[in-house]
Amino acid sequence: xxxxxxxxxxxxxxxxxxxxxxxxxxxxxxxxxxxxxxxxxxxxxxxxxxxxxxxxxxxxxxxxxxxxxxxxxxxxxxxxxxxxxxxxxxxxxxxxxxxxxxxxxxxxxxxxxxxxxxxxxxxxxxxxxxxxxxxxxxxxxxxxxxxxxxxxxxxxxxxxxxxxxxxxxxxxxxxxxxxxxxxxxxxxxxxxxxxxxxxxxxxxxxxxxxxxxxxxxxxxxxxxxxxxxxxxxxxxxxxxxxxxxxxxxxxx
Numbered sequence: 001x002x003x004x005x006x007x008x009x010x011x012x013x014x015x016x017x018x019x020x021x022x023x024x025x026x027x028x029x030x031x032x033x034x035x036x037x038x039x040x041x042x043x044x045x046x047x048x049x050x051x052x053x054x055x056x057x058x059x060x061x062x063x064x065x066x067x068x069x070x071x072x073x074x075x076x077x078x079x080x081x082x083x084x085x086x087x088x089x090x091x092x093x094x095x096x097x098x099x100x101x102x103x104x105x106x107x108x109x110x111x112x113x114x115x116x117x118x119x120x121x122x123x124x125x126x127x128x129x130x131x132x133x134x135x136x137x138x139x140x141x142x143x144x145x146x147x148x149x150x151x152x153x154x155x156x157x158x159x160x161x162x163x164x165x166x167x168x169x170x171x172x173x174x175x176x177x178x179x180x181x182x183x184x185x186x187x188x189x190x191x192x193x194x195x196x197x198x199x200x201x202x203x204x205x206x207x208x209x210x211x212x213x214x215x216x217x218x219x220x221x222x223x224x225x226x227x228x229x230x231x232x233x234x235x236x237x238x239x240x241x242x243x244x245x246x247x248x249x250x251x252x
Contacts, residue, residue: 002069005096006031006045006079008060011087012235013127017053018060027051027088031062034082038075041066048102048243049109052195054235056128058112059091061243063102108172108244109192113185113201114237117178129182130201130237136208138178144207144214145174145185147221148200154193155224157203159232162194167224169193174200183208186241195232203230 008027016024020032031045048061076093083089099105116122116129117136148157148171155167173188185204187197203220206212212230220228 001065001067003063003065003096003098003100004070004072004075005094005100005102006062006064006076006090007092008057008062009089009091010057010060011128012051012053012055012057013087015053015087017055018047018049018051024053025086027057027060028062030083030086030088031079031090034079035064035066037082038078039066039068039070046102048106049240051238051240052235054127055238055240056236057240059242060240061102061106061245063096063100102243105245106190106243107246108188108190110241110244111187111192111197112239112241113187113197113233114239115183115185115201115205116181117183118181127236130234132205132208134209136183136205137210138176138183138208140210140214141183141204141208142176144204144212144217145176145200147214147218148174152221153224154196154221156220156226156229157196157199158193158226159195159199160226164191164193167193169196176204198233198235198238199226199229201233201237205233206230 010027016026018027020026020029028045043064045062045064072093076090079090114129116131119133151170153167154169158167171189175186177184185201207214
């Protein structure tokens with residue numbers, strides 16, 4: 001049974017998230033419906049990460065199995081045709097070995113959080129950034145972020161509904177930079193807890209506003225209690241940027 005790796009881009013606005021649900025359009029559900037319309041097969045699309053409602057992806061990764069082989073470029077074009085008008089696009093389709101698993105084979109994930117730091121609300125970027133009107137101190141936010149890098153118990157930044165077996169995670173990088181009117185927060189790790197990036201972004205906002213000292217981030221982390229952290233940043237500012245794998249997928 002041939003296996004395929006898909007690289008997918010989507011605008012999370014109006015979607016219920018990656019995972020198939022009965023209460024609205026999901027990325028997984030839209031892709032599975034498109035596959036069925038293309039070739040008549042009912043298959044399960046396995047994603048590398050379950051993004052929440054409103055969260056976007058620049059390069060989500062998924063895999064699926066079909067009963068008969070299809071040229072990857074035909075698969076990509078056909079699925080994109082049947083995805084319309086949803087704001088979901090298959091950027092690439094590749095033949096993959098049987099042992100490839102979009103989630104389990106991943107060695108890292110990169111997320112980007114975009115803060116629009118200006119008084120005027122967004123017009124063109126509405127639903128794609130978190131607008132914070134007061135000027136944020138990026139240097140202070142960067143200093144606070146340093147306390148989160150490394151291997152820690154991230155219970156303070158974990159959603160109560162998180163299904164991970166352990167709150168222990170290793171955050172490889174948490175970088176902040178200002179780009180014009182935007183502040184970008186980039187987080188890199190093998191895996192993340194539910195809402196971890198959004199909770200870290202909300203906490204760093206308090207530092208940027210001067211309500212928290214950068215060292216308060218360390219105290220919040222040490223508390224291992226969600227109530228000790230800052231607010232959860234809204235989903236519209238979050239982007240899944242990349243899923244990392246150890247080596248390129250070898251062609252079959």
